Amino acid sequence: MNRTGSTKERILGAAEALFAQRGFDGASLRQLTSSAGVNLAAVNYHFGSKEKLVEEVFRRRLDALNAQRQAALAKVTELGGNRLEDVLDAFIRPAMELSDDDGGPLFMRVLVRAFAEHDDTLRRFVSENYGHVMRQFSAEFARLLPDLSKEELYWRIDIMVGALTHAMSGFGMMKRKNDVSARAHREQTIQHLIRFAAAGLRAGS
Amino acid sequence: MNRTGSTKERILGAAEALFAQRGFDGASLRQLTSSAGVNLAAVNYHFGSKEKLVEEVFRRRLDALNAQRQAALAKVTELGGNRLEDVLDAFIRPAMELSDDDGGPLFMRVLVRAFAEHDDTLRRFVSENYGHVMRQFSAEFARLLPDLSKEELYWRIDIMVGALTHAMSGFGMMKRKNDVSARAHREQTIQHLIRFAAAGLRAGS
DNA sequence: GTCTATAAAGTGATAGAC
DNA sequence: GTCTATCACTTTATAGAC
Numbered sequence: 073m074n075r076t077g078s079t080k081e082r083i084l085g086a087a088e089a090l091f092a093q094r095g096f097d098g099a100s101l102r103q104l105t106s107s108a109g110v111n112l113a114a115v116n117y118h119f120g121s122k123e124k125l126v127e128e129v130f131r132r133r134l135d136a137l138n139a140q141r142q143a144a145l146a147k148v149t150e151l152g153g154n155r156l157e158d159v160l161d162a163f164i165r166p167a168m169e170l171s172d173d174d175g176g177p178l179f180m181r182v183l184v185r186a187f188a189e190h191d192d193t194l195r196r197f198v199s200e201n202y203g204h205v206m207r208q209f210s211a212e213f214a215r216l217l218p219d220l221s222k223e224e225l226y227w228r229i230d231i232m233v234g235a236l237t238h239a240m241s242g243f244g245m246m247k248r249k250n251d252v253s254a255r256a257h258r259e260q261t262i263q264h265l266i267r268f269a270a271a272g273l274r275a276g277s
Numbered sequence: 278m279n280r281t282g283s284t285k286e287r288i289l290g291a292a293e294a295l296f297a298q299r300g301f302d303g304a305s306l307r308q309l310t311s312s313a314g315v316n317l318a319a320v321n322y323h324f325g326s327k328e329k330l331v332e333e334v335f336r337r338r339l340d341a342l343n344a345q346r347q348a349a350l351a352k353v354t355e356l357g358g359n360r361l362e363d364v365l366d367a368f369i370r371p372a373m374e375l376s377d378d379d380g381g382p383l384f385m386r387v388l389v390r391a392f393a394e395h396d397d398t399l400r401r402f403v404s405e406n407y408g409h410v411m412r413q414f415s416a417e418f419a420r421l422l423p424d425l426s427k428e429e430l431y432w433r434i435d436i437m438v439g440a441l442t443h444a445m446s447g448f449g450m451m452k453r454k455n456d457v458s459a460r461a462h463r464e465q466t467i468q469h470l471i472r473f474a475a476a477g478l479r480a481g482s
Numbered sequence: 483g484t485c486t487a488t489a490a491a492g493t494g495a496t497a498g499a500c
Numbered sequence: 501g502t503c504t505a506t507c508a509c510t511t512t513a514t515a516g517a518c
Binding site for chain 1: 492493494495496
């Protein structure tokens with residue numbers, strides 16, 4: 073039971089963790105409010121409904137993540153950076169630095185859940201709040217990979233985003249060993265992802 | 278409502294589709310039996326419980342998928358094949374050829390759901406039925422990439438499997454255009470995945 | 483093997499006291 | 501803003517008729 077922060081913040085934190093672990097349907101309001109140490113009725117009082125709570129969990133992190141990714145990308149391009157690796161770093165690092173519970177960044181796991189929900193409002197919500205930043209990165213990739221056709225580029229970006237999302241969510245098999253600090257493991261993950269993604273994007277060019 | 282096949286088969290088919298679309302918790306037995314055109318009680322009569330039904334959905338496809346991947350890999354190695362691309366083809370093609378509903382191979386989407394369930398029995402069940410084939414492929418990758426350390430190799434395989442799983446599940450953004458046949462789109466996807474994965478595995482070597 | 487009816491428990495949501 | 505109590509509904513599962 074978490075007793076730090078306001079009721080709203082405690083609910084959001086508990087919701088993020090439980091949604092990551094058990095999915096949106098799998099996590100009930102009773103588990104969630106109990107884990108947050110608040111009353112069952114508090115969710116509806118503060119958020120209106122479970123669905124709105126889900127949206128708030130997304131909004132809170134996506135706003136911060138988008139801002140950090142944009143700032144990191146701006147820094148790279150301002151310096152006239154021409155290294156694909158630097159753009160990938162700007163994309164990956166902010167996501168990996170979101171609060172971590174040793175099974176990968178919690179929110180990244182929630183994001184993968186949202187991907188899996190496929191058709192619905194949730195997917196559209198994420199895509200609307202993600203889209204414009206993604207387009208900025210796509211433009212940079214296009215600039216740094218001028219030999220690729222638009223079609224080819226989009227295929228590769230799509231595959232790359234999938235790889236990164238999956239890897240960052242911690243659903244993979246590479247577990248942190250006990251003799252490696254969480255900090256070092258995260259840095260290792262980032263470097264491996266950048267190398268793999270850069271090679272995949274450059275393939276055959 | 279599907280009226281082909283035995284009651285058991287109809288339930289398994291409807292379950293696969295609904296689990297892919299709405300998740301294991303999200304799909305209720307009522308939706309499922311209604312979609313299969315069978316009585317609600319039929320699930321418990323034929324499978325014992327919802328959880329056992331989930332296991333059966335996996336067993337049915339994993340058995341076939343494993344066998345096809347092994348056969349394809351055997352064909353490649355028998356011919357003394359030394360192309361990384363051929364091994365990747367043996368891994369990817371059987372998965373992409375599972376029954377498809379235009380949103381990607383249905384079962385691959387169920388598999389991604391299972392990945393997201395993280396800790397539980399289901400994850401172990403998948404890993405137990407997947408592990409030995411995965412190890413055969415890993416051995417081939419090791420043989421074809423002798424310059425990589427064991428550590429490095431495992432990182433890259435982990436990232437690659439994530440990329441492929443995500444892409445094959447159809448959760449990505451590359452939708453089939455109307456002027457491309459489903460068959461052609463699948464072949465395109467396979468070729469793009471092979472090129473990307475091969476480059477990522479070979480990175481910097 | 484298939485059906486209806488129902489049990490037992492869990493769900494999101496809300497009214498109303500404090 | 502927080503609480504209890506409860507409503508209305510859905511969930512999985514099963515007993516028992518056919």
